[in-house]
């Protein structure tokens with residue numbers, strides 16, 4: 544956690560953030576390999 | 592407090608659905624965490640082939656406990672993977688990820704999805720929740736899962752410092768997290784990756800030398816970069832046998848190689864030339880030691 548707090552570039556590892564209901568899009572990005580870390584947000588975006 | 596939540600389920604090849612399911616109840620030291628950030632890891636491979644697997648990474652807020660314990664309601668936490676026993680020597684020494692007595696989370700939580708993280712609420716043993724520093728976002732904190740955790744553990748184990756040169760094979764999220772961890776320690780860092788997007792990302796995160804695994808001069812370039820000695824330490828994150836072999840060939844005498852990338856294929860090694868003459872150490876690393884690195 545120290546590195547995550549203090550590294551000036553840690554945040555840049557996250558390249559994509561999707562709401563939970565766009566999980567399909569999120570998986571597509573992961574499969575494309577054109578990404579760093581992909582995040583899903585559990586409470587954003589309208590749920591189905 | 593609602594009674595139901597959304598959970599994501601893989602339902603077939605490249606197919607998912609969102610289900611409304613019951614929120615499990617906390618019991619013993621299993622506390623209820625309202626999930627905010629869900630980092631994606633290898634689940635896309637399951638999505639691609641239609642097999643069922645729903646995550647092991649998350650960060651969120653403790654919203655209910657069954658008994659007083661190591662966390663309080665309102666604590667912001669990163670959720671560590673698995674359901675280790677908490678009692679064996681490995682668990683107590685912080686190496687819980689290697690626990691031989693993993694619980695079946697379904698047994699404790701009472702629901703089949705009890706071990707999943709692709710949910711809005713989950714149960715977890717309180718001692719597997721790492722506090723998030725004030726002011727840090729859930730998504731950033733969640734990098735303590737596979738984004739930066741395994742390579743942090745590997746560099747700790749190999750005692751990499753500013754006098755070292757580190758070779759990182761594979762520039763996915765784990766390998767790129769390795770670049771951040773290695774540069775944070777001041778080490779010179781070589782990244783081997785084939786996808787241009789990830790090569791560029793590696794440079795942006797501080798990699799000093801970025802090479803393609805298909806570069807015919809890769810051996811020469813790495814040796815030239817290290818005064819013909821080879822690198823001090825390797826982080827193999829690609830799970831590819833060719834990359835594993837590259838690490839063993841490129842590490843200097845008495846150097847160390849950490850295997851971080853999962854791989855089910857055999858790697859041929861030779862005792863004399865690979866190990867005895869060179870005197871190298873080949874290490875397995877899954878995550879980082881929980882003791883002493885929680886704040």
Ligand SMILES: [Zn+2]
Nearest residue numbers: 676679682690
């Ligand atoms: Zn244990």
Ligand SMILES: [Zn+2]
Nearest residue numbers: 632633648737
């Ligand atoms: Zn992971």
